[in-house]
Amino acid sequence: MQQKILEIKNLGKSYGETTALANFSLDLAPGEVLGLLGPNGAGKTTLISILSGTLRDFSGSVAFRGQDLFADRRLKNRIGIVPQEMAFYEDLSALENLLFWGGLYDIPEKELKRRALELLAVVELSTRAREPVKKFSGGMKRRLNVAIGLVHRPELLLLDEPTVGIDVQAKVSILDIIREVGRKGTSVVFTTHQLAEVEQTCSRIAIMDQGKILATGTLAELIRIVGEKEIVEVSGEFSATAFSEAIPAPSGAGIEILSVSDDFAMLAFADSQDIPAMMQRLFAHRLHVADLKIKSPSLEAVFLKMTGRSLRD
Amino acid sequence: MKKIWHIGRLDLKLMVKDKAFFFWVLLFPLAFILIFGNLFGSSRTDTRASLTVLNQDRGKWGAYFIRKLESPKIELAVVNEPPAEYYRVLVIPPDFSTRIERKAAQEIQFLKDSEADLKAGAVADTKITQAIVKLLAELVMYGNRDMKAFFDTRNPYRDLVSVHTRLPKDTIAKIPSGFDHTLPGILVQFVMMMVLIYGGISVMEDRKHRVLARILYSSASFAELFGGKLLGRLLMGLLQSAILVAAGLLLFRLNLGNVWLSSLNIVVFAAAMAALSIFVGSVLRKEELIIGVSMLLANMFAGLGGCWWPIEIVPPAFRAAAMVSPAYWAMDTFHKIIFFGKGFAAVWPNLLVLLGFGAVSTALALRFFKVEE
Numbered sequence: 012m013q014q015k016i017l018e019i020k021n022l023g024k025s026y027g028e029t030t031a032l033a034n035f036s037l038d039l040a041p042g043e044v045l046g047l048l049g050p051n052g053a054g055k056t057t058l059i060s061i062l063s064g065t066l067r068d069f070s071g072s073v074a075f076r077g078q079d080l081f082a083d084r085r086l087k088n089r090i091g092i093v094p095q096e097m098a099f100y101e102d103l104s105a106l107e108n109l110l111f112w113g114g115l116y117d118i119p120e121k122e123l124k125r126r127a128l129e130l131l132a133v134v135e136l137s138t139r140a141r142e143p144v145k146k147f148s149g150g151m152k153r154r155l156n157v158a159i160g161l162v163h164r165p166e167l168l169l170l171d172e173p174t175v176g177i178d179v180q181a182k183v184s185i186l187d188i189i190r191e192v193g194r195k196g197t198s199v200v201f202t203t204h205q206l207a208e209v210e211q212t213c214s215r216i217a218i219m220d221q222g223k224i225l226a227t228g229t230l231a232e233l234i235r236i237v238g239e240k241e242i243v244e245v246s247g248e249f250s251a252t253a254f255s256e257a258i259p260a261p262s263g264a265g266i267e268i269l270s271v272s273d274d275f276a277m278l279a280f281a282d283s284q285d286i287p288a289m290m291q292r293l294f295a296h297r298l299h300v301a302d303l304k305i306k307s308p309s310l311e312a313v314f315l316k317m318t319g320r321s322l323r324d
Numbered sequence: 325m326k327k328i329w330h331i332g333r334l335d336l337k338l339m340v341k342d343k344a345f346f347f348w349v350l351l352f353p354l355a356f357i358l359i360f361g362n363l364f365g366s367s368r369t370d371t372r373a374s375l376t377v378l379n380q381d382r383g384k385w386g387a388y389f390i391r392k393l394e395s396p397k398i399e400l401a402v403v404n405e406p407p408a409e410y411y412r413v414l415v416i417p418p419d420f421s422t423r424i425e426r427k428a429a430q431e432i433q434f435l436k437d438s439e440a441d442l443k444a445g446a447v448a449d450t451k452i453t454q455a456i457v458k459l460l461a462e463l464v465m466y467g468n469r470d471m472k473a474f475f476d477t478r479n480p481y482r483d484l485v486s487v488h489t490r491l492p493k494d495t496i497a498k499i500p501s502g503f504d505h506t507l508p509g510i511l512v513q514f515v516m517m518m519v520l521i522y523g524g525i526s527v528m529e530d531r532k533h534r535v536l537a538r539i540l541y542s543s544a545s546f547a548e549l550f551g552g553k554l555l556g557r558l559l560m561g562l563l564q565s566a567i568l569v570a571a572g573l574l575l576f577r578l579n580l581g582n583v584w585l586s587s588l589n590i591v592v593f594a595a596a597m598a599a600l601s602i603f604v605g606s607v608l609r610k611e612e613l614i615i616g617v618s619m620l621l622a623n624m625f626a627g628l629g630g631c632w633w634p635i636e637i638v639p640p641a642f643r644a645a646a647m648v649s650p651a652y653w654a655m656d657t658f659h660k661i662i663f664f665g666k667g668f669a670a671v672w673p674n675l676l677v678l679l680g681f682g683a684v685s686t687a688l689a690l691r692f693f694k695v696e697e
Contacts, residue, residue, distance in 0.1 A: 063537070064541070065541070065695060086543075087543045088543045094534050094541075096533060098538040099533075103338070112538075115331075115544050116543070117543075163542075
């Protein structure tokens with residue numbers, strides 16, 4: 012059996028009375044691209060902080076290729092971490108930044124420069140390599156942020172919300188980089204609360220909430236959790252209470268309310284023939300329905316089923 | 325060590341990249357040097373003391389006495405009428421020779437302008453005293469011989485005595501003044517100011533943008549990160565010093581005395597400031613606050629520590645209070661090396677005090693240094 016590149020066992024971390032991580036366990040195979048999906052406050056950044064070694068005082072264990080990650084500092088040379096913040100020097104150029112950050116990993120100077128120039132090409136910053144980073148757009152800065160995490164060619168890359176606050180084009184570019192890195196054999200863990208990003212990029216997905224892993228698997232495996240059901244999204248003018256009264260949960264073998272809030276509800280139907288009956292019940296309770304969408308099972312439905320809330324909440 | 329150098333060198337590079345760098349480290353301190361250098365006068369202009377002698381003597385002894393005043397250090401002017409203007413004037417009375425020949429008590433007047441240079445005055449004082457001692461010694465040795473025959477060329481007692489004066493050990497020979505004092509003073513002030521401001525702000529910014537935390541994502545240890553930051557700020561202080569020393573040598577013929585010892589003083593002082601800047605940047609979270617506190621500390625320490633005026637001229641109570649300022653110890657070390665020609669044996673206690681400041685600042689910096697907000 013191939014050795015896991017990362018094995019996290021029963022990780023626990025609390026801030027006072029708030030639990031950030033509780034019995035969190037996860038493992039990662041070499042070359043795997045894992046998307047860690049969770050709403051704000053799910054514990055994603057705490058996990059990255061522990062893995063990066065900046066957060067101590069936690070319970071549980073983390074092994075990198077079978078070795079305790081925190082026992083030997085040199086193991087950090089094999090891991091790349093991309094924080095959520097643009098953590099680099101804005102007064103330096105992109106090339107100077109890569110040379111500085113790469114210089115922390117004992118890479119010979121010539122080799123480092125070669126790698127830096129190569130990476131700048133990968134993240135499409137070659138033409139602006141010698142300009143101060145403070146002149147860059149948000150998307151360019153994000154790409155540089157990722158490049159810094161890659162300059163020492165890590166075996167494992169951890170990215171904390173790498174696409175936060177950038178436009179669609181820049182987002183696509185970063186996701187392409189992550190896919191390319193994974194394709195070349197680097198294992199990747201990236202946290203996000205964007206469903207589409209993990210659907211498009213990851214070979215495996217872990218859903219986490221309130222410091223726990225709720226489910227892991229490929230997209231197909233996760234979708235099977237909600238079964239071969241039709242997903243119906245209902246929006247209109249109603250309160251969550253009134254909707255729940257109209258469609259009591261569980262409302263029978265065929266209908267399952269995945270999520271309900273004021274003006275929006277998501278339901279799973281084993282048989283699409285039951286949809287008109289649901290509509291009749293809503294009208295009977297004088298609930299105004301403005302829109303109704305019938306969808307195939309998606310990651311969003313899985314997420315709602317697992318967490319009971321939308322990523323937007 | 326390689327990582328410490330790598331981290332430290334970058335901080336220096338970032339400081340030099342600042343658009344206002346040359347204004348803050350060169351032009352601004354030069355303005356201070358010119359103001360204070362001229363305010364406290366230059367010690368080089370008065371190396372020769374002028375002395376006017378009003379010789380009213382009707383005999384030979386007055387001229388004989390004047391000859392004994394001649395020296396390369398004295399600019400002597402002999403006049404017969406009272407001068408309208410003078411720095412200092414020695415009045416030889418009309419009966420000077422008569423009284424000597426009668427072996428009677430003698431009174432000569434020495435008048436000084438209160439505005440005259442003290443150092444030059446001291447040189448004239450010494451020369452007059454030496455001349456009196458020489459004359460008296462010759463007269464004593466000549467004894468009861470015929471006074472009229474004293475000026476006989478065969479008289480062996482003529483110009484027999486020579487007098488050498490030297491100051492007792494540890495006497496302050498001169499008051500530090502002019503550019504020789506101002507240059508080290510402004511250097512000390514600006515090392516404080518630049519290291520505290522640049523060093524403090526960059527620690528705060530690096531923490532805020534998680535750059536410090538990201539450095540620890542690599543295999544760099546906390547000790548290497550802290551050491552790198554400390555080295556970076558030390559290099560900032562040394563660069564500031566090097567720029568001012570170079571400017572001082574070029575523009576003001578700066579005298580550092582024993583260069584190695586003065587350099588050691590600069591290194592130890594800059595190291596103490598480096599640690600203090602990390603402490604300031606660790607406890608303060610806003611740039612304006614760091615600038616304000618750094619300016620306040622640097623100027624307060626500079627004023628108190630004798631960077632702007634020689635500490636030798638301030639009242640003893642003020643001087644005692646000045647000892648709380650690290651600038652005092654650095655300036656006192658400079659004065660001992662530059663003005664009083666002292667060696668390591670005289671300055672090591674000062675350097676030890678500065679190292680103590682550095683140790684306390686380092687302990688405080690370590691206690692409050694955080695990699696994340």
